[in-house]
Amino acid sequence: MKLLSLVIPFVLVGVAVADAPKPAAPKTTAPRVARIEVAVTKQGFAPDNITVPANQPVTLVFTRKTEETCTRSVVVTVSEGKTIERALPLDKAVEIAVTFPKAGTLGYACSMKMNKGVIVVQ
Numbered sequence: 001m002k003l004l005s006l007v008i009p010f011v012l013v014g015v016a017v018a019d020a021p022k023p024a025a026p027k028t029t030a031p032r033v034a035r036i037e038v039a040v041t042k043q044g045f046a047p048d049n050i051t052v053p054a055n056q057p058v059t060l061v062f063t064r065k066t067e068e069t070c071t072r073s074v075v076v077t078v079s080e081g082k083t084i085e086r087a088l089p090l091d092k093a094v095e096i097a098v099t100f101p102k103a104g105t106l107g108y109a110c111s112m113k114m115n116k117g118v119i120v121v122q
Contacts, residue, residue, distance in 0.1 A: 033057045033097075038108070040064040040071045040088060044115040045108065051120045054103045060096045064088040071110035077119070078106070085111065 034053065038060060039046045052058045062074050067090060074094075075085045079101050086094050100106065100121040109116040 033059055035059045035061060037061045037063070038117065040066065040069060040074075040115070042066050042068050044069070044071070045117040048117040049120070050117065051122060052100055054100055054121050057097060057099050060098065060108070061093050062086070062088055062096070063093045064090050066090075069110075069115065070112050071115045073111045074108055075111055076106075076108045 034056070036050050036052065036058065038050070040062065050060075060076060064071060071088065073085055073087045074096075075083050076096055076098065077083050078098055084096055084098060086096055088094055100119070103121050106119040106121060107116055108119060
């Protein structure tokens with residue numbers, strides 16, 4: 001009985017420690033993604049000059065707002081020799097998630113290269 005009275009407090013302490021709430025893991029925040037809206041209008045891309053950070057994710061959102069242009073798709077130059085092309089349905093936002101690898105001046109254009117925009121990567 002004496003042994004039992006010595007063991008019970010240790011068991012109770014062990015249960016209390018096991019049931020104690022665990023500290024929350026530190027929260028990690030995802031990198032904030034820049035979102036840049038570009039409209040396709042009768043005059044071309046608006047804006048036709050954007051600035052983005054190098055080596056950070058960016059979402060370019062293109063929306064064609066008119067039928068009165070040749071711009072039915074957009075070609076975004078990501079780096080020398082690498083492009084992303086997407087169709088631009090009327091009045092529908094088209095998102096292009098991209099990371100530009102280094103600083104410089106690139107661009108976006110319609111597939112015929114008649115309407116153009118400049119991307120300054122800093």
